[in-house]
Amino acid sequence: MTKYILRRLLTSIPTLILISMAVFAIVALAPGDPLSGLATNPDVPASVRLTILHQMGLDQPLPIRYLKWAESWLLGNWGYSFGSHMAVTRLLLQRLPTDLWVLGSSYLVAVLIAIPIGVISAVRQYSLQDQVATTFAFIGYSLPTFFTGILMIIVFSVKLHWLPFIYNVTVHDPIGVLKQAIMPVAVLALFQSASLTRFVRSSMLDNVALDYVRTARAKGLAQGRVIRRHVLRNSLIPVVTLIALQLPGVFTGAVVTEQIFRVPGIGSLLIASLQNSDTPVLMAIAFVAAILVVLFNLVADVIYGTLDPRIRYG
Amino acid sequence: MASTRSNGVARIGALAAPAALERPRYARTLWGDAWRRFRHHRLAMAGAATFLLLTFGCIVGPFVYRMPINAIDFGHSMSPPSAAHPFGTNDLGQDMLARVLYGGRISIAVGFAAMLTSITLGVLVGAVAGFFGGHVDNLLMRITDMFLSFPGLVLLLLIVYLFHDPITRYLGTQVGTFVLIVSVIGILNWMPTARLVRAGFLAVKEKEFVEAARSLGVGPIGQMARHILPNVLSPVIVAGTLSVAAAILLESTLSFLGYGFPPDVPTWGRLLFDAQNYLDLAPHMALFPGIMICLAILSINYVGDGLRDALDPTRVF
Numbered sequence: 001m002t003k004y005i006l007r008r009l010l011t012s013i014p015t016l017i018l019i020s021m022a023v024f025a026i027v028a029l030a031p032g033d034p035l036s037g038l039a040t041n042p043d044v045p046a047s048v049r050l051t052i053l054h055q056m057g058l059d060q061p062l063p064i065r066y067l068k069w070a071e072s073w074l075l076g077n078w079g080y081s082f083g084s085h086m087a088v089t090r091l092l093l094q095r096l097p098t099d100l101w102v103l104g105s106s107y108l109v110a111v112l113i114a115i116p117i118g119v120i121s122a123v124r125q126y127s128l129q130d131q132v133a134t135t136f137a138f139i140g141y142s143l144p145t146f147f148t149g150i151l152m153i154i155v156f157s158v159k160l161h162w163l164p165f166i167y168n169v170t171v172h173d174p175i176g177v178l179k180q181a182i183m184p185v186a187v188l189a190l191f192q193s194a195s196l197t198r199f200v201r202s203s204m205l206d207n208v209a210l211d212y213v214r215t216a217r218a219k220g221l222a223q224g225r226v227i228r229r230h231v232l233r234n235s236l237i238p239v240v241t242l243i244a245l246q247l248p249g250v251f252t253g254a255v256v257t258e259q260i261f262r263v264p265g266i267g268s269l270l271i272a273s274l275q276n277s278d279t280p281v282l283m284a285i286a287f288v289a290a291i292l293v294v295l296f297n298l299v300a301d302v303i304y305g306t307l308d309p310r311i312r313y314g
Numbered sequence: 315m316a317s318t319r320s321n322g323v324a325r326i327g328a329l330a331a332p333a334a335l336e337r338p339r340y341a342r343t344l345w346g347d348a349w350r351r352f353r354h355h356r357l358a359m360a361g362a363a364t365f366l367l368l369t370f371g372c373i374v375g376p377f378v379y380r381m382p383i384n385a386i387d388f389g390h391s392m393s394p395p396s397a398a399h400p401f402g403t404n405d406l407g408q409d410m411l412a413r414v415l416y417g418g419r420i421s422i423a424v425g426f427a428a429m430l431t432s433i434t435l436g437v438l439v440g441a442v443a444g445f446f447g448g449h450v451d452n453l454l455m456r457i458t459d460m461f462l463s464f465p466g467l468v469l470l471l472l473i474v475y476l477f478h479d480p481i482t483r484y485l486g487t488q489v490g491t492f493v494l495i496v497s498v499i500g501i502l503n504w505m506p507t508a509r510l511v512r513a514g515f516l517a518v519k520e521k522e523f524v525e526a527a528r529s530l531g532v533g534p535i536g537q538m539a540r541h542i543l544p545n546v547l548s549p550v551i552v553a554g555t556l557s558v559a560a561a562i563l564l565e566s567t568l569s570f571l572g573y574g575f576p577p578d579v580p581t582w583g584r585l586l587f588d589a590q591n592y593l594d595l596a597p598h599m600a601l602f603p604g605i606m607i608c609l610a611i612l613s614i615n616y617v618g619d620g621l622r623d624a625l626d627p628t629r630v631f
Binding site: 018022026027138139141143146147151154157165248255256259260271274282286289290292 | 586601608
């Protein structure tokens with residue numbers, strides 16, 4: 001297993017290098033440079049602008065710029081934000097706790113909803129509960145988060161005045177913190193639990209039909225025990241893998257929700273950096289997101305191998 | 315149903331006629347079977363009807379409902395739905411129904427154009443990789459894996475942000491934004507299709523009928539286009555249908571975040587973006603475009619679901 005993980009880590013390095021080149025190329029090849037604002041500023045003479053360009057190394061050929069960028073990235077120097085003049089790493093770390101709390105709890109809620117509902121719909125396939133659950137899952141999966149978010153604001157904030165619609169990090173009393181997290185968490189949890197429910201259901205249905213389930217029933221086990229101890233345990237293997245694959249998407253997919261409720265996470269940092277042309281922050285977020293995707297792909301494979309004894313990595 | 319059956323019985327009589335060497339018209343075809351199965355999928359039929367209605371309404375609507383989309387009237391700003399303005403007006407007093415109908419054209423056009431882009435790319439990559447195999451396959455699949463590792467929305471926002479100004483300078487604001495958004499969505503969504511097509515090609519290219527075609531001297535392109543591709547079309551059709559919904563959703567998301575179409579091109583996402591500051595005073599500004607997006611996506615997804623069942627020839631109905 002260790003050998004397999006090491007080999008996979010080694011093979012993901014070229015992928016990451018390619019992705020880093022792509023991210024760098026997109027930013028570098030885009031017309032205009034970070035100082036184009038100065039070019040139109042009449043107070044800045046062209047010579048000053050060229051000097052700054054030279055100092056920043058922007059007049060050098062692309063491959064050299066890429067290598068320098070990659071080198072400082074590996075050393076942990078991700079540059080400084082143009083907007084706040086803070087180190088990009090510090091800026092990202094500052095946003096992380098809010099994301100972990102809001103996005104983490106939304107995903108947890110989604111999993112806690114999806115597994116029991118998926119199991120019940122699979123066990124009673126085509127029953128009323130199943131039809132209601134699959135319909136809701138289908139709708140929840142099709143409703144965009146920006147609409148459910150806006151709908152919740154209209155109902156719970158504008159009409160009923162129950163919940164605040166702006167997330168405020170300076171609130172510290174536990175009830176206030178909970179109240180402002182309810183809507184963003186609910187929006188994300190609805191969306192994520194919908195696809196998870198469908199997946200749990202189909203994975204359960206794949207397993208219920210197998211021989212070992214008949215054997216378990218034949219030796220006289222009660223239905224509940226068969227489902228919980230035999231079917232559920234085996235059907236959760238692909239579900240756990242899917243969760244690992246989805247986790248990086250949770251961080252980037254929450255951009256919209258964070259924007260609606262003004263949650264100060266990485267997603268709203270991304271939008272703010274777009275508005276301020278904050279290239280260092282943008283590149284850092286794009287590349288960190290790519291690293292997360294590659295990393296969690298690996299995690300998913302490893303989990304799958306550990307949980308499923310039929311899979312052996314050579 | 316009853317009418318088709320009696321029709322069939324009537325034709326059996328006609329079959330006895332001597333000139334019956336041509337294929338009988340009631341013969342069951344693969345597509346006929348698929349259509350029959352699709353018709354039995356009630357939700358898929360409802361989805362198809364809803365989507366056709368939406369599309370038809372958006373295409374024809376502006377000709378029938380002749381309210382201008384950009385006539386500013388501060389006397390009636392943010393007025394709720396009424397007889398004069400069935401969907402109400404926005405903060406500038408512009409008629410919402412006219413804007414929703416006009417915007418729907420663009421949202422749906424983006425969906426189809428992006429679908430065509432991603433399906434074309436995906437079929438090309440998947441067909442070449444699956445048919446030729448070896449090093450070509452390996453290289454193309456590495457590239458596919460790399461594209462799959464891209465953080466979709468982040469990259470989408472980054473590209474649109476960086477390339478928006480230069481492209482609109484060459485092509486004009488509306489056309490430029492359309493081309494940019496369609497191509498970026500297409501380029502970031504072809505990977506699942508490529509994988510499906512490749513898997514289909516790998517399975518089909520070893521079949522006897524392809525060997526027969528090869529021994530008759532059919533070239534690689536003929537084999538791919540005429541003999542293999544029609545047999546792997548079903549998953550492509552399903553993926554294509556679902557990708558229309560995905561593209562409409564992505565365009566709305568971009569516009570909602572303020573990085574899609576400009577305010578004078580009121581796509582559904584853009585209308586929501588404009589509405590979000592007036593949720594307390596004019597919730598109808600958000601509700602109508604939002605409902606349209608949901609209806610479009612939900613109905614397409616149901617059609618895709620029905621097609622998945624209908625195009626599976628192992629299912630009997």
